[in-house]
Amino acid sequence: MQVLVRDNNVDQALKFLKKKMQREGIFREMKLRSAYxxxxxxxxxxxxxxxxxxxxxxxxxxxxxGLIAAPKPKAPVGMRRPAAPKV
The missing domain is CATH 1.20.5 (Single alpha-helices involved in coiled-coils or other helix-helix interfaces)
Incomplete structure (x- = not known):
């Protein structure tokens, strides 16, 4: 697996690498192989x-x-209503 580092921005490259590994299922595979x-x-x-x-x-x-309805898309984080305060 290869990730390009642009403008010496290692943090962004690391974030991209983690996301790529998550998509590939490498973390799940490592967890499964950690124990018998x-x-x-x-x-x-x-x-x-x-x-x-x-x-x-x-x-x-x-x-x-069209046999079942598609799930409603979730609202963006900024558009969600704040939770009611607990009393």
Whole structure:
């Protein structure tokens, strides 16, 4: 993996690298490999991930075909209403 450093701005390059690694799933992979995972636990995890992927794909397909409504987009952070004060 390669990240270009522009104008000696290492902080920005590091931020970009972290975002890229997050997208690739490297952090999750490192966390999984940090400790031994029993084969039975691995099968359960992989099956759960496959179910999650299948549900996500089915949901996206249903939204595309108009069978279910698309989720409402979240308002930008500056546009959200402040939380009510707790009494």
């Amino acid at each position: 995972e029993k084969p039975s636990e691995r099968k359960v995890r992989e099956k759960a991930e496959a179910v999650r992927r299948a549900r996500k794909l089915a949901r996206k397909t249903a939204i595309r075909e």
